[in-house]
Amino acid sequence: MLNKKRNKLLFLTLTASLSAASLAACSPQNQSDGKTAGSASAPAPAASASTQAAAPKPQLKSLQIWQKDDYNTYPVAKFLEEKTGYKVQYDMLPQDKPQDKLNILIASGEPYDAITTTGTTDFKALYSDYAKKGALTDLGPLIDKYGPNIKAAVDPAVLEAAKIDGKLYAIPTKSIPNVIASLYIRQDWLDKVGMKAPTTLDELVEVLKAFKEKDPGGNGDKNIPFTIRGDNFFVDNIVGAFGMPNFWNDVNGKLTPRIMDPAYPEYVKFMSELFKQGLLDKEFAANKDATAKEKFTSGRAGMILMNWSDVPNIADALTKNVPAAKALYIPALKGKDGKLGLSATQGFDRITYVPKASKHPEDAVKWLNAKLEPETFKAMAIGEENKHYTFKDGQYSPINPIFTDERNQANNFLTGSDDKNYPTYWQARVRKDMRLFDAWNFINRTEPANTRISDPLGFAPYLPEFSKSFQQLNTMVGDYTTKLIFGAEPLSGLDAFIAKFKAAGGEASYKEVNDWYAKAKK
Known part of the structure; x- marks a missing residue:
């Protein structure tokens, strides 16, 4: 920051x-008389058409x-x-x-x-x-x-x-x-325990219990039903089943940070139970991104939170270690009262x-x-059709290696975009590898539209109080949430922590964000 x-x-x-x-x-024109384009002074004589045409x-x-x-x-x-x-x-x-x-x-x-x-x-x-x-x-x-x-x-x-x-x-x-991340699971483990991909929180718990008790990976005491990296204390997909897919969510017409959301205690209890039952990696708080991925690709873990952009590399590493392995994204999980949601970028x-x-x-x-x-x-x-890409049945597909050589970094030349058509053109980029496309397509197109919940602050203007304290507050909440999941802090101390959160900038942020939100909704 x-x-x-x-x-x-x-x-x-x-x-x-x-x-x-x-x-x-x-x-x-940086003219010597200092007059600007908006000056009320009489304009200079117009150049002839031929002079204008020839002007470099x-x-x-x-x-x-x-x-x-x-x-x-x-x-x-x-x-x-x-x-x-x-x-x-x-x-x-x-x-x-x-x-x-x-x-x-x-x-x-x-x-x-x-x-x-x-x-x-x-x-x-x-x-x-x-x-x-x-x-x-x-x-x-x-x-x-x-x-x-x-x-x-x-x-x-x-x-x-x-x-x-x-x-x-x-x-x-x-x-x-786009939805960036969701839960990626070993399909071959599901097959071995005779279960389908979970669609609810209850089904998720049952799958993870089967992964622990039946050890479909043959890992013995090294078996890990579910792993995440340490800074994923709010687990995409799971947290959406509690109605909190984004950092801030609409609660009764007010944008509310997760720590102040009425669903926060229930989410923490759920994650804490996964940890107590040995369903969540006991070392998750210490995991770096590479550590969590290694546990999954080595064949020790049955499920991981992962970005779709990582799928080809993860799939290659997994099948190198476990040739028969298969993995896929699970659907958006439903929680109490049918709540569900995957955070989608906006802005x-x-x-x-x-x-x-x-x-x-x-x-x-x-x-x-x-x-x-x-x-x-x-x-x-x-690029150019039939040189850089092909177009068939409404879909753009890259021609490699020339697409990668000549258009892979084209996005860095964008200065505004054709907002109606670019999302379709852009799909050529994810078709560079069909495993990449299939992963992106499942969570962004195959899954129902109501599973993708856009960040409500995506188009907010610069908000000084919010911007000043966001990183510090996020770190505070993350550390606290991790301690709750581990059982190192009692949930009875939540009110006292929220008071600290507000004093550290949370209250000022809440007011500023909702002053803007009230106007934006009109």
């Missing part, structure tokens, strides 16, 4: 240079998120230059501490024409700060004039969510709403803005708009 105080100090220290640079560059487009300068290959030599860069007519110099933020580097570049007035960052909480905080401090270009008027493709492609609700104080300073790239995958220091803000918007011309966007994202 970004150290916001340190970054604010850095920003203030360099404000003078930012102001000087932004004042010098605030005109789209300026070279633009774009700052991107880190990727492993040089943007300038990646095939997508050349493709975009040919299609948009703009030559672009691409620079990258560092992989380590990118926020610090970005603060320096913004404050020093480095004349980037477009800057793309991830849409995570820390970068949303920076975006908000920059906009409020006058470091970014208001894109609204420019998009009205030069951005018809932007308006047609980007979900209006997403554009609205990106506004700061009523003005749009960035073009957001919408996250594809900004990345955001792109034009700093005031840009020498070519109008051309920057024209370039961003040209990238969202429908056919240009499609070819940028997944």
Whole structure:
């Protein structure tokens, strides 16, 4: 999590240079008379049509998120230059501490024409700060004039969510709403104990008891019915059966963190019982991600919480150790009163803005708009049909190795997306390996739509109190929940812990989140 105080100090220290640079560059043409695009002064005489047609487009300068290959030599860069007519110099933020580097570049007035960052909480905080401090270009008027493709492609609700104080300073790239993780189980173990994949919490307990008592893996005292890594104290799928699939969930019209949710004690009791009965890995709190995966792929564990993106690697490692092994995702589990749910991502995958220091803000918007011309966007994202992909029965499938070589990192060139069609184009990426596709498809398409519960805070604006304390509070709750599951703390102390949680920023976060939520629901 970004150290916001340190970054604010850095920003203030360099404000003078930012102001000087932004004042010098605030005109789209950086004209010597200092007039801006919004000036009421009489416009200069219009150039003739032939002069306008012949005028060369300026070279633009774009700052991107880190990727492993040089943007300038990646095939997508050349493709975009040919299609948009703009030559672009691409620079990258560092992989380590990118926020610090970005603060320096913004404050020093480095004349980037477009800057793309991830849409995570820390970068949303920076975006908000920059906009409020006058470091970014208001894109609204420019998009009205030069951005018809932007308006047609980007979900209006997403554009609205990106506004700061009523003005749009960035073009957001919408996250594809995917379920990321669920419970992955040994199908061959189920077959050996004569059971089907569980669909309820009660059935899950019975399956895990059978895994323990009948030892279908032949592990003896090393047998582990269910393993997770140590920071998975809220287990996806199980926690959804208690009506708490996301960090914050709607409880009687109020967004409520899990620790304050009335269902929290019942969830803890359930997990504690799994632990007491030897159904949950007794070493789970110490497990790193690699440790939990090793226990599963070695054949010692019958079930694991896992991201679908890991399926091919996990399947390869498992069958190497246990050639006859088979594994799959279980359905969304139903709990009391039929509650169920898997957390689905929602929000900004990345955001792109034009700093005031840009020498070519109008051309920057024209370039961003040209990238969202429908056919240009499609070819940028997944390439050329019958060269990079095939299209059959409404499905896009990659042609490898050229798809991986020339489009695998195309997502890093996105500056807004065709929100209606991109989720379908994107599926070409998960068809690189049909095991990957089958895993993603089951929890994101085969399972009923009501099992996927979107994060209600996904499109929330930057919330200072919430952002400041989120990581600390999450750590507090995680440590406490783990102790409850282990039996190291009595559940009778919950009220006292909630009081500490509120005092540490939880109460301020709750108020801020729900002030926003009340307005968002209208």
